[in-house]
Amino acid sequence: MLEQSDHPIYLDHAATMPLLPIVKQQMQEALLADYGNASSLHQRGHMAHQIVEAARSQIARLINADPAEIIFTSGGSESNNTVMETFRDRKVAVSAIEHPSVLESAKARASQVTILPVDAEGRVSPADISPDVDLVSVMLANNEIGTLEPLAAIAKHCKKHNIFVHTDATQAFGKIKIDVRTLGVDYMTLSAHKIGGPIGVGVLYVKQGSPYHPLILGGHQENRRRAGTTNIIGIAGFGAAAAWCWDHWSCRKWAGVAKLRNELKQRILQEIPYCTCNTPAEHSLPHILNLSFAAAEGESIQLYLSEQGIYVGTGSACAAGDLRPSHVIMATKHDAEIAHNSIRFALGLDTTEADIERVMQVLPPIIARLRDMSTIKLGEKDVSI
Amino acid sequence: MSQSENTPHTSIIAQNCEKVNTKITSGASPSTSWVYSDLVKEHFLNPCNFLMGDEAQFACDAIGVVGNPVCGDQMKMFLVIKDGKISDVRWKTYGCASAIAATSALSELIKGKTLDEALTVGPETITAYLGGLPEHKVHCSVLGHEALAAAIANYRKKP
Missing domain, CATH: 3.90.1150.10 (Aspartate Aminotransferase, domain 1)
Incomplete structure (x- = not known):
């Protein structure tokens, strides 16, 4: 045998x-601290607010974004759904190998969905993108076969035709250098648990000035972009994981x-x-x-x-x-x-x-x-x- | 001799199964971490009656096949029939754990039965024998009885 x-x-x-050991430690510290609601103005609320804002900055610098462009969500799937909610009743093109949370939410919301073909290696060709779509969503790296998409070339092509660009960077995050400015994308999905952070927390990067419509309504949290009491423990863990990635190259x-x-x-x-x-x-x-x-x-x-x-x-x-x-x-x-x-x-x-x-x-x-x-x-x- | 008899797996291949007494020889994960029942696991890890090596070398009276590799599951049954009874049975299966376990279970259930008795063994019998299967798996992985029915039909068509 x-x-x-x-x-x-x-x-x-x-x-x-x-989970990275430092993530466990910082989540435990956050748990043990008598934190309040991050929206409350008293001292405990302020402490929670500080944890969240520190994490926001730690994540933002990892992708060269401004902290104000970072919206915390419950994970990659919610971030992807939020982008599609923003482009409800518009024309959307997505690659054939996107995560189901892109494919299915696009089909459920867009007025027209074009599936962009990929070659035998899984790569999208910018030439296949029709100029009349409103949003293109192509992942930065595929989760099943690992293919890196030519995102900068796709974004460059899209800008010529005033098409907004979303990339699901869930799998690439922390593994390869990501710079939202040089990539030229308008939206980017990130998830904590793919970099050693906790499950249940993610981010949607939204470039300043890009169209946005919240998926979850009913609160002023995240600058009115995502309602719901802030997930302080999860976000503390996400921030710790992002800081680890930065500190350890x-x-x-x-x-x-x-x-x-x-x-x-x-x-x-x-x-x-x-x-x-x-x-x-x-x-x-x-x-x-x-x-x-x-x-x-x-x-x-x-x-x-x-x-x-x-x-x-x-x-x-x-x-x-x-x-x-x-x-x-x-x-x-x-x-x-x-x-x-x-x-x-x-x-x-x-x-x-x-x-x-x-x-x-x-x-x-x-x-x-x-x-x-x-x-x-x-x-x-x-x-x- | 098939190639696999020289592999380290030899010791866990039990061709004449007494599942009650069979010990699972490996177990990195406790049974609680397994998606299938213990008996499914046992029939998957130590399948009974599978036809090792080249099927052309196995002398049998009837062959039946069901399923399609494109769908992810295919089963083939090989029957030795004596005096109207299934005196021996072998099978091959391409498929997932429950497909392998279900075909193994079927082969145990029909051995020694008359052809008509064997035809009464359906998916419910197999699933019950295995102590249940995830519901979505039953219709695609419990197909062996169809291969058996095809084998028996082929046999009865013979002049």
């Missing part, structure tokens, strides 16, 4: 990142993860036949590696790996709530089997050479076993690269 490791190997950092650290990611890729492609790499060789986040294993279904691979203490993601329909295979891999590879058979490895800053070694001890026999069990015969369809 396969050896059990002493510790689980978490390779699902794109789903959520473990997180983008440089993440760039270093590419070496291990590339090693894992090379070893899998060399040691396991009939694999397809779904992550582009260039233009990708440093830590994401998405591969498909012919004839072996993703959920089964995921659960066999989980039994061995290795945690990964999959684009298999079986693992999804709606039983549809990954729309991202369908849009890039146009092949349901490749989507069903896909596994996402998302490395972390603490992933080691030994972790990669253990994956390579465990993964090949799992794939061999599932292929032995499978009705699909290898080589009947050309899926190798």
Whole structure:
């Protein structure tokens, strides 16, 4: 039988990142402090207000925004929905590989939604953007396959035609350097838990002067842009995570993860036949590696790996709530089997050479076993690269 | 010998299953962290009666197939029939954990049964035997009985 490791190997950092120790500490401090409502004028309210404003500045500087352009939300999905609410009954273009909170909220609100096609690597071409749309929403980096979109070029094209630009930077945030000014975007979605902050808090960056309509009405919070009593503990955690990224040059650290990611890729492609790499060789986040294993279904691979203490993601329909295979891999590879058979490895800053070694001890026999069990015969369809 | 018999998995392949006594040989996560029932997990990790290696090497009387890889699930049943009874059964499955477990469970449920008895084993029987499955999984992963029905129909069509 396969050896059990002493510790689980978490390779699902794109789903959520473990809380940073400094984040835990600062959230605990905020919890223990007798804070008030950040809107109250008395001392306790003022203390809460200070926590929130410090976090706002810490997040703003990380993307070169003005703190006044930062609106706290409950997370990435709310931020994305808020942008679409602002463009209700307008013409919107979104990429085919956006997060469902962009795709579905656009379809629910816009008068017309254009789905921008992507190439085999997942990249949008600015030339596909029609001049008559009001908003374009293209993510900065894809969460499933790691593709980096040519956002600056897209924004430049859009400005020529007076089109507003939103980017969901949830996955890219903290991993690559982001500057809203040089990118030239009007709206940007961020989430705390993808950078080691808590789940349940996010940000929408809204460039000064851009159209805005709140999604949640009924309060003066966030300068009347998002009603609801301020989530002080969550925001304290978000601020701490953003400060950690700034202080530790997180983008440089993440760039270093590419070496291990590339090693894992090379070893899998060399040691396991009939694999397809779904992550582009260039233009990708440093830590994401998405591969498909012919004839072996993703959920089964995921659960066999989980039994061995290795945690990964999959684009298999079986693992999804709606039983549809990954729309991202369908849009890039146009092949349901490749989507069903896909596994996402998302490395972390603490992933080691030994972790990669253990994956390579465990993964090949799992794939061999599932292929032995499978009705699909290898080589009947050309899926190798 | 199939390739997999040389892999480290050999020891957890139990071809003649007595699930009551079968121990799950690995367990990094406690059963509470598993989305499926313990019995589904057991049939997934230690499936019974799956056809190892090249299916052409297995001498059988009837074959039936159901499902489509495009949909994410496909099952194939191989029956050995003697005196009107299923004396042996093997299967192959491409699919998720519940598809593998459900086909494994079905193979245990029909062994030794007459063809008519075997045809009465439906999704409800399989699901109940496994101690339940997530509702959205039942219609796509519990398909083995259709492959069985196809195999029996093929057998009965034979001159």
